[in-house]
Amino acid sequence: MATQHSRSAARLMMAPAVILLLGWMLVPLSMTVLFSFKKYLPMRGGDLGWVGFDNYVRFVSSSAFWPSVQATLLIVGGVLLITVVLGVVLALLLDQPMWGQGIVRILVIAPFFVMPTVSALVWKNMFMDPVNGLLAHVWKFFGAAPVEWLSQASMQSIILIVSWQWLPFATLILLTAVQSLDSEQLEAAEMDGAPVFKRFWYIILPHLARAITVVVLIQTIFLLSIFAEIFVTTQGSFGTKTLTYLIFQRVLESQNVGLGSAGGVYAIILANIVAIFLMRIVGKNLDA
């Protein structure tokens, strides 16, 4: 039973975490908002005064903006599609009885633990290099001309690398959901003569709906801000400049902090729209 005394003790115990997170959120965020209304060029004169919504307008009307939105959506959408579809298939496969299930599980999960710079570099050099990469050897073996992956098929390459990193995450969560499926229901459907496809569509998929939603939302938040994979491979060239990378370039490479900050505010708003949906689901689960 919570007494008055234990309540104030509880507040005290929570204080450090709350204060730190509040500071972490408010201080940099308000600085970003502040900078976004200024002409601020650290290398060329510093703070050059207020400019109202100029940066917001300029960020959106720059020729790099729409391609970056397009690149972002393509990467997020492509990776989501691949990881969710393959994740469901893999989860159903791994749930089947087999020999060495534990080892297969470990093999499938492994890419998730590889640091992003390593996976980007390994894919870039050892697989996608047009001369020495393994894929080039495979292409040559079949008599095809090797592809310059990161320039000719840059978008597909990045989507492949990022999907490889995130497929384990989707698989693992969907597998957890598959395992909680009531097998009696499936057996009943099977005995009633429901074909495989119908069993999947009417029983398994609805059961997985929540897990799929969670995978989509969490991945979207992380995928919106992927950085290392592009930094190491294409540096934003060949049409792979995402919104995150564009902002990074504006802020640190061209040192136009005002403009970059306006972009940052757009990115924050975008992430928040996704976050609201995720919070609803998580919040509902807290009540249960």
Add this chain to the structure above:
Amino acid sequence: MARAVTNQRKTINTILAWAVGLLIFFPILWTILTSFKTEAQAISDPPVFLFFDWTLENYAVVQERSNYMRFLWNSVLIAGGSTLLGVIIAVPAAWSMAFVPSKRTKDILLWMLSTKMLPAVGVLYPIYLIFIKFGILDSRIGLIIVLMLINLPIIIWMLYTYFKEIPGEILEAARMDGATLKEEILYVLTPMAIPGIASTILLNFILAWNEAFWTLNLTAAKAAPLTAFIASYSSPEGLFYAKLSAASTMAIAPILILGWFSQKQLVRGLTFGAVK
């Protein structure tokens, strides 16, 4: 009625699953294999898989030439420090929310989670400025603080879901038996909480080890951890496949091993309890 599984079906499942598993694992396997080749064998045409002269030379070279130990030590200190600091701050908070919940507990938890959603690039320059101002750019302590803050919501959430599972009746029983608050925490709660705290530490150590936005943008020569060290190989003069593979293998091996231990906790930790 248990479903009868024919051996034939089990065999097909096994072959399929192993094929897919090996395909997914292959890039890692290939990296590990290449790390034992000579540079000439690493780029030989056609590529060699297993039948080459295994050598440890690359590991020796990487260690000698690039101060590998320093980057490794930075990674250990940054990931370990940020995780421990985070847990020290999070345990009391998660504890009080789990055992003395108030009407606002749920809102606070959700708000904490929302700070995790803040895109890093949106606050890159402010953090950069603050780091310069306090003289902690390219320092381990700076990264420890930042990584602690970005992982703090996950740490609190994981601990909260673990603490929630400790039955309150046990505490009441201990109190009835005359245990003081100190005894209650020390002898009743702590033993039950240790597995949860351990898995929280494990997962967050992994997340901090692999973090590759702040570690790339806030370090240069001094405090760079393995993520940044590996990224430096992307320049053309660093292009030696066997050495790149050796460096990569060393960077991911400890985490692969830790990760295999933590796979059960992974789902809970990464979905904030939304999938169990």
